[in-house]
Amino acid sequence: MLDGKVAVVTGAGRGLGRAYARALAASGAAVVVNDLDPGVAQETVTSITDAGGRAVAEAGAVGTADVADALVERAVREFGRLDAMVTNAGALRDRTLRKTTDDDFDLVVGSHLRGTFTCGRAAAARFREQGGGGRLILVGSPAGQRASFGQTAYSASKGAIVAMMRTWAVEHAKIGVTVNAILPTALTRMVATIPGLGELVEAVDRGEPVPPEVRRTGLGTPDDAAPVVVWLASEASAHVTGQAIAVGGDRIALWTHPEEVAERLCDGGWSPEAVATEFAQAPLQDFTQALPAAATGGTR
Numbered sequence: 001m002l003d004g005k006v007a008v009v010t011g012a013g014r015g016l017g018r019a020y021a022r023a024l025a026a027s028g029a030a031v032v033v034n035d036l037d038p039g040v041a042q043e044t045v046t047s048i049t050d051a052g053g054r055a056v057a058e059a060g061a062v063g064t065a066d067v068a069d070a071l072v073e074r075a076v077r078e079f080g081r082l083d084a085m086v087t088n089a090g091a092l093r094d095r096t097l098r099k100t101t102d103d104d105f106d107l108v109v110g111s112h113l114r115g116t117f118t119c120g121r122a123a124a125a126r127f128r129e130q131g132g133g134g135r136l137i138l139v140g141s142p143a144g145q146r147a148s149f150g151q152t153a154y155s156a157s158k159g160a161i162v163a164m165m166r167t168w169a170v171e172h173a174k175i176g177v178t179v180n181a182i183l184p185t186a187l188t189r190m191v192a193t194i195p196g197l198g199e200l201v202e203a204v205d206r207g208e209p210v211p212p213e214v215r216r217t218g219l220g221t222p223d224d225a226a227p228v229v230v231w232l233a234s235e236a237s238a239h240v241t242g243q244a245i246a247v248g249g250d251r252i253a254l255w256t257h258p259e260e261v262a263e264r265l266c267d268g269g270w271s272p273e274a275v276a277t278e279f280a281q282a283p284l285q286d287f288t289q290a291l292p293a294a295a296t297g298g299t300r
Contacts, residue, residue: 133176
């Protein structure tokens with residue numbers, strides 16, 4: 001499906017990123033594997049090359065323009081071109097607002113949001129230069145689309161990434177570059193601190209299968225999310241852009257674009273009293289129904 005294609009995957013040393021890189025390579029793409037840790041990046045590369053694929057490691061912490069440019073330059077130097085950029089890298093700090101420090105916020109936003117911005121910009125410049133279109137595959141999260149207790153910085157970053165994706169999709173349509181976001185859910189080390197998931201993550205690490213009832217809720221292994229990335233990197237998805245696609249376990253779903261759900265007009269403008277009267281009788285979204293069970297309590 002991806003013979004002759006070249007992809008960069010950030011944060012590909014472990015977890016979901018490693019699954020994306022391995023799946024892209026298994027489908028025929030040459031892959032530049034990025035990670036902050038050179039050792040785990042090379043482990044991913046070795047697993048790809050041992051299986052007959054093509055890959056090289058390029059270590060570095062995403063966020064700066066220098067690292068983003070180096071990733072694109074490595075793809076071109078090693079494999080002659082770039083066809084897909086998968087922006088997966090990012091850090092997590094599992095803390096509520098009152099416990100989130102400036103450093104926590106800067107680390108998470110810098111790695112996820114700024115890392116996506118710089119890598120997306122560098123890849124788009126290369127796509128424009130070489131012609132023939134390209135694929136920007138951004139990694140969002142359900143945490144950026146709804147309440148996620150203890151995830152101030154992460155939710156802010158992931159919500160912004162999806163918003164940025166929609167803008168980039170419009171900006172790059174003329175040059176044949178599609179821009180989409182995946183919203184993966186998987187039993188990885190990153191979610192092990194969420195109440196109720198730690199034991200499942202340990203079981204997956206031991207090689208145990210994910211129970212069917214858990215898979216049906218959208219939680220599985222990282223490999224379950226990888227096929228969507230492969231499809232988005234292929235020519236088969238050329239008609240798809242500006243979409244947020246959730247994937248995990250046995251489940252795939254498409255998120256809506258934000259839209260207004262109600263409108264009211266008041267001749268001459270609104271007074272505080274008129275607003276209060278309107279909201280007293282207007283149907284409002286039941287916020288509590290959107291909360292996951294783990295979000296209804298806790299002191300993180």
